[in-house]
Amino acid sequence: GAVVSQHPSRVICKSGTSVKIECRSLDFQATTMFWYRQFPKQSLMLMATSNEGSKATYEQGVEKDKFLINHASLTLSTLTVTSAHPEDSSFYICSANQGRFDQPQHFGDGTRLSIL
């Protein structure tokens, strides 16, 4: 079945560091991928929609200069958290679907980001 791979699974770094998270669709092409953020005991909040070959669409309140998204190919989207601070610590999850209206979104395993 369709699989989405996300890497790394966990990052611990100092404040001010930039962190890159990769999301790959392993056996299908994804023109659109989605990036979510989830704080403890809360729901998944959509941050942005990543579009292959064009700029990402960010949700209201999400700083596009802080959360850089690059969707360079049909199987890879990256999220870079620039100059991360403790308040950016969260669980980041990407998802993608196969482009059919009746197909689910497949989620990556998520990245737990901890900024010290």
Added chain:
Amino acid sequence: QQPVQSPQAVILREGEDAVINCSSSKALYSVHWYRQKHGEAPVFLMILLKGGEQKGHDKISASFNEKKQQSSLYLTASQLSYSGTYFCGTEVNAGNMLTFGGGTRLMVKP
């Protein structure tokens, strides 16, 4: 706007049934149901498209009333493995951008 899920939490004994509801203020194209275990990514359960169909596999089924913009997830004869947080994700058109509800924490005890 985020769909509203109810209840927020439920505790069951193994073998008992549960219903989780998801309600939206917008007309919906589809409803997706996921289960998430602690520290893990959500796992897809089922998708319901507008048309009011009911779906199910094993002892988990769901319905979608597009007129009321509501969906319900039915868990019958619950098993310990059903424990987790259940999220509904709603889609207002076929663009597949999901908006997730606040989640329902389900705990199944022996």
